[in-house]
Amino acid sequence: MDAKIGVLALQGNVSEHIDAFLSALERMGHGLSSEVFEVRSPADLAECNALALPGGESTTISRLIDKNGLYEPLRAFPGGIFATCAGMVLMACHVEDPRIHPLGLIDMAVDRNAFGRQRESFEADLAIDGLKGGPFHAVFIRAPVVKSAGNAVHILAEIPQGIVAVEQGRHLALSFHPELGEDTRLHERFLQRQGIAILVS
Numbered sequence: 526m527d528a529k530i531g532v533l534a535l536q537g538n539v540s541e542h543i544d545a546f547l548s549a550l551e552r553m554g555h556g557l558s559s560e561v562f563e564v565r566s567p568a569d570l571a572e573c574n575a576l577a578l579p580g581g582e583s584t585t586i587s588r589l590i591d592k593n594g595l596y597e598p599l600r601a602f603p604g605g606i607f608a609t610c611a612g613m614v615l616m617a618c619h620v621e622d623p624r625i626h627p628l629g630l631i632d633m634a635v636d637r638n639a640f641g642r643q644r645e646s647f648e649a650d651l652a653i654d655g656l657k658g659g660p661f662h663a664v665f666i667r668a669p670v671v672k673s674a675g676n677a678v679h680i681l682a683e684i685p686q687g688i689v690a691v692e693q694g695r696h697l698a699l700s701f702h703p704e705l706g707e708d709t710r711l712h713e714r715f716l717q718r719q720g721i722a723i724l725v726s
């Protein structure tokens with residue numbers, strides 16, 4: 526399957542996600558046959574078979590999802606969603622902030638700013654379940670954590686403060702920002718789960 530990856534471009538770090546997906550697709554041998562583009566409307570969303578929900582300010586992104594008529598189309602989106610940071614907050618079923626209208630696509634409760642103001646950002650080497658090639662160097666910026674998750678949720682990584690990487694079906698949600706580094710293993714894993722295989726030449 527050729528990839529048509531959308532990146533929700535309402536607010537947040539959109540271009541980094543586009544670049545990271547382009548380099549993951551290139552590494553997998555799909556560089557020429559794939560597209561990665563910005564999504565702002567239900568019509569844009571209908572064009573893609575997978576979507577990235579970027580980090581940014583989850584209250585703002587949530588308001589803009591409602592304003593742009595994307596709430597129901599996102600809930601009904603048939604493809605996988607790759608969600609980072611604020612995107613992870615939006616994927617939850619429960620968020621203790623009335624300004625967030627969570628999409629309810631992953632059976633989890635998320636704490637938006639779990640690390641408080643003292644620790645706005647930090648980096649850690651994470652063991653990620655099933656990821657070959659050693660630990661993943663993760664950059665956390667005002668990161669959320671998963672406080673509880675239902676049985677359908679596969680927990681991929683946990684630190685003392687909580688769960689920081691999960692998968693449910695085709696969806697992947699991360700507290701941290703893999704799009705800011707060179708390591709595309711999580712993007713490749715996500716694409717493989719969408720049916721986009723590594724091409725062997």
Ligand SMILES: NC(=O)CC[C@H](N)C(=O)O
Binds near residue numbers: 667668669
């Ligand atoms: N880097 C980020 O995406 C931070 C997200 C922030 N905690 C929020 O909920 O908006």
